[in-house]
Amino acid sequence: MATTSAPGVGLLKGLGVTIKHLFKQPATQMYPKQRPDLAPRTRGVIALMDENCTVCMLCSRECPDWCIYIESHKETVPPAKEGGRARTRNVLDRFAIDFSLCMYCGICVEVCPFDALWWSPEFEYAEYDMGKLLHEKEKLREWMDTVPAPPMLEEGAVAPAEVTDAIAKKEKELEAEAEKQREASAAAEAPKSKAVESGGGAPKKADVEVKGAGEIDQETFDKLIAEGKSERIARSKAKAAWVRKEKERLRAEQESAEGGAEGEGAGEEAAAKPKAAQVEVEAGQIDQETYDKLIGEGKSERMARAKAKAAYVRKERARLTAEQETASAEPATDDAQADDAGAVEGADAEPAPAQKVADVHVEGTGEIDQETFDRLIAEGKSERIARSKAKAAWVRKEKQRIIDEGGDA
């Protein structure tokens, strides 16, 4: 309720508020010159990864507006083996979305079991002719270049099944590796170097295959020899070090090559390469080279811009990842383990620099804040409500206490 004060004060306050705003920076975004900063989940346009489409028709059937048109034919695939059975498969002939009908509910993207449909935040496809809003397969495929990587999930979220599976697998591997290491180091009777070694050899990605023909890492070898290790031990460790480094290098290469497939298998990406996903690339810039090339090929400016933007992000991300990895490769042994630990514990492990109330986890076993409880009861609230609120109040206070203590320490 407004307090009644001397007459005219309200009028003067109004003048004060408006004149205050006169000297502030306007909030206007100069749209065509300044691109809006849209979230990756923005429902702008639907992109089609037609290779993934199996013509299952789920999207078309689930669409509330029936604005997806699919045509296909069956093809007979000759048997893979002699004497096998010939199989038929569906071949996609036409996939069109009529954006003049689409209500952007996202059900098609959601139901697609094969990850063939994706949301892209691009929105500049307005046309003067309604018919042109019918985007055919080729057009929808082009939008695929503008699909951003899905964002990581907020702290406290349960990771998707792909991620949890990958983590479980990784844990198992790590355990086995650690076991092997323990045995090996016990056999080598070199307890001092155990800490240095353990986990160091764990491959971060199983599919990176390194075939060595006995190459050794000279640096490690020299260091170990200088430490007075026997030549045999030094040689074997140096060999292992070489393999590690080689894997590091290969992985970096692979990742920069994979940059183009962003958006694919998001969960796996998040699990297997936390670093790549965490590399923050400032979007919005374009890769001039790609842009010029595409313009030269006669592509529309908008398309060229979108692709060049994607190319820029790809390149930048690869560069940053490579930088990060070379940086982390230097203190070689321990770092790999730290990374793995990070991957296992997932997003939760990130220590927040300043403790936020939301970050503190308080586990209560039904304690209540007596004060609040009494107050609420006195206010005539039901016991159930009073109890639950008092419980909440206890948790609040407890959190505050923990934070205060943390601050003192």
Add this chain to the structure above:
Amino acid sequence: MSDLSTRERIHPGTAPGEDFHLEIIGDGDFDTAEMSLSIGPAHPATHGVFRIVLDMDGERVIGARPVIGYMHRGFEKLAEYRDFRQIMALVNRHDWLSGFSNELGVALAVEQMLEMEVPDRAQWIRMLIAEWNRVLNHLMFIGSFAIELGAITPMFYAFREREDIQHLLESATGGRLHFTYNQPGGLKIDLPKGFMQQSVDLLAQLRKRTPDFTDLILGNEIFQARTKGVGPLPADVALSYGVTGPTLHATGVPEDSRVTEPYLKYDEVDVHVPLGENGDSFDRFSCLLGRIDASLDIIQQIHDHMPAGPVNQKLPKMVKAPEGSTYVRTENPLGQLGYWLESDGGRTPWRLKMRTPSFSNVQAIPYLLNGVLVPDAVAVLGSVFFVVGDIDR
């Protein structure tokens, strides 16, 4: 006002192309006649295609007849041919300013019928977004009410805040108005990384900026002169018309289903319901403004509480509500929204009846407009908060 009972009323409105005529009815002396003024369906004050025919004596309104239905889209019938996933995308469109809260009602109804346990985290996130949605909605009405009274600036301030909130919600849901974020049993996907931090920052920013509205409008003497004592709605009349939401709270009745029959986790947070005394336009507006602060308080509590865990559960390929019926009411930004869901066990509801707050609120308009001046009629129309899509469905 002269005695009008002896005179004949003029036929309301003039047909297109017919000459404009103002009949003088009487015995030849200088006399006045009633005029019928059709406000809407396309008029700046009706923000939508709402029409109200005013019978006027000079500038004084002596009768008002709301004409609704210009925007009837058949939501209830459409819902009978949609499965529950599709209904989520449908219902956030009848009251387009509170899309999330609408979805919530349907989701709760389906969950109730399936006796589904919704994960805690999903419930807290639903509350968080529902409250942000409430702020979004109220900001819109603050701006539009001010515009109806001739103050253009608050609209721009409100839209700046709205833009920030929409941006925040877009990062989680992908939509700016039609969020489509609920599904039976929880939410489609968890919040993106950094959402909570952004939400905390935005809350701090809004707390800093909302006092501008108080200084610019609520405290302004012209505003008070225009709204105090205008269109008073007594509590009993309000209740008999089924008025809910801020319009009812202005009359002093603290009926708010977040408090009286809490859903989600509203029993674990303090919900403050700002109340008015006289039920006039001024009280309605100050309740609306107070509700923004109240929602911000709730958001603050949600930030402190947010538990970890899953946000959805494995659903069958096709969610089918078992045979039976249920009624769920939620406190939408504009008042009480009820969904009566009857299912015959099929994939679509057999009947989905909506009880929308705007429809009930608008019923009180003829009562409120009786005897006011045209400028006050606009002040009343602007303060009985409604969304036309929510009236006509």
Add this chain to the structure above:
Amino acid sequence: MTDLVLEQAVTFAAQSASLLTFDSFLLSVAAKIAFALGLFFVVPLVGGYMEHKVMARMQHRRGPVEAGPFGSLQLVADGIKFIQKEDIIPRAADKWVFAAAPGVALVPGMLIFLVIPLGPGVFALDLELGLFYALAISSISVLGILMGGWASANKFSLIGGLRAGGQLIAYELPLILAAITVAVQAQTLSLVGIVEAQSTFMLPGTDINVWFVFPQIIGFGIFFIAAMAELSRPPFDMPIADSELVFGYMTEYTGIKFAMFLLTEYGGMIIMSALMVVLYLGGWQLLPGVPLPGCDGAGGLFDCGWLGTLAGVGITLGKIMALVFVMVWLRVAYPRLREDQLQRMAWIVLVPLALLNLAVVTVAKVVF
């Protein structure tokens, strides 16, 4: 007959010591008309541009940015757009009255610019009855508004037009009473004379030169409010009241006729601001008691070189723009009043206050 008119016109023109007076009568008349028209078409555009920009920044927007440097040609672009639009006359409208209304509203504005002094010698006419002429002519424009409201055959327009009529009658009175008080103090109705009187007016008992705004701060306030109400500027824009009456008397107007109404509003802002500058804010004086460079005459305000003349014009325009800024500021900050509240304010507050002000100033004038 013709000779008589010509003779009168010559004496009329000769009254002034305007820089625009030439040996050739026709040249003089042409120069004066060009001056008034130029003022009428350029200064309101500047005022309008300022309104766009100031209003936008107060609402944390940018305002026009595309047309011309910093969007300065936006109003010109709008004008061109208006000209291109279809000129619609409603079938039920009273066609001649409908078509004449914008002109009737617009022309008085042009005529008033004839008497407004912008700087030393920079005016078209120095009428003995300048103030009377300005106030009398400015009242005509409401006739155009009433005509437009009636002839549109639209109920919203009719209500808007009648509101405008009622508002004008109510606010003409305090406006004139406030202006009369200035005339009493200056002992002249000539606008140039009033500026001159301000340059020599000393606070009673001292030798401190002040403008009339100091002894007549109440009169200035009344004049300002009444001027806003006469112009239907927010917060007194009930005749237009877009949320109630769609656009009041302008609802049915399109294209160039609509633009003429808009130009009337902006022109009116400039005219009223100019009158306030002349009546209360010392005309082209920079500060009370400070002569312009290169001028002498009364208070150092006349017989100036080109530098002083230019400076004088600049100062007047600057003051006008400052007042326009305040009008815009009020528009941004306040909601609209109700018609009956406005009437009550006029008859119960402003008119008695203006009469009191007149009485006090008259007595003071006699005593000191």
